[in-house]
Amino acid sequence: MRMKEDHLGKGELKPAYNVQISTSNQIITNYTIHQNAADIGTLGAHLKSFKEQYGYYPKELTADAGYGSEENYEFLRKEDIEAYVKYNYFDKEQRLKEKAKPPFHVDNLYYNEEQDCYYCPMGQKMTLIRVCKEKTDNGYERTIYKYQAQNCIGCPIRGMCHKSQNNRIIEISHKLRKLKKWVLSYLLSEKGISHLKQRPIHYITHYLFHFYHF
Ligand code: SF4
Incomplete structure (x- = not known):
């Protein structure tokens, strides 16, 4: 070890x-x-x-x-x-909850369960682009859903939101969320x-x- x-x-x-x-x-x-x-x-x-x-x-x-x-x-x-x-x-x-929720954190983005999409802090729809499976060392299988914003070009808060060259992608396990x-x-x-x-x-x-x- x-x-x-x-x-x-x-x-x-x-x-x-x-x-x-x-x-x-x-x-x-x-x-x-x-x-x-x-x-x-x-x-x-x-x-x-x-x-x-x-x-x-x-x-x-x-x-x-x-x-x-x-x-x-x-x-x-x-x-x-x-x-x-x-x-x-x-x-x-819990510490941050007492102040203000960090708006860019993936857990604080609004999820529309009916339409299965997220909304970014600028109100832009983030659509499902991929579903992947991954396994832990114990063989436990997790399902990861990836959502991507439509267009981050020119967004005034991009620097605070993400560092990627492309449109922001978030990864979520809905099972873990629940x-x-x-x-x-x-x-x-x-x-x-x-x-x-x-x-x-x-x-x-x-x-x-x-x-x-x-
Ligand atoms: S950088 Fe992209 S994902 Fe982030 S707030 Fe702006 S438009 Fe939304």
Whole structure:
């Protein structure tokens, strides 16, 4: 694995495993050992191992943003597990929400579900130009939809909107878009907010995922 500790700065590979440990009320309830360096791909296998031992999935799960992905959210939703799992820009998004929504961010563009098109900050229609499939290391298949603006030439706010030479293209997974709404209903709930406020305590009193290399 490529390690965080890289004294020579050469991206050295060292023999290592990724160990995932979950706890409940400070008691270790499960651990699993993985060969993938990234935590994000370990959650499903860890929870399946939990179920093999106890015969059920945990009712709720808290994990840091390193586990927030479409694949993991879909798994948690399917198994009816309350997900207190942030996605990687959740904190930034919440901070910005208190000021003004960044109008150019893809999540803040208006989506017309009936016509399946987006509208850019200048009100221009962005039409669907391509649908692609991509697979994660676990073999999970994602569907990515690409939408493109009709004409960015001469747009007065182009410099703030995008850096591309061509008309702006955005990429969206509609499944993730919907799953994020679902996970936000937990994260922004009274319980979720209290979890986030007590994060240091919370993280050792609920299901916790750490990884250690050895
Ligand atoms: S640069 Fe293009 S996509 Fe961005 S606001 Fe202007 S017209 Fe719309």
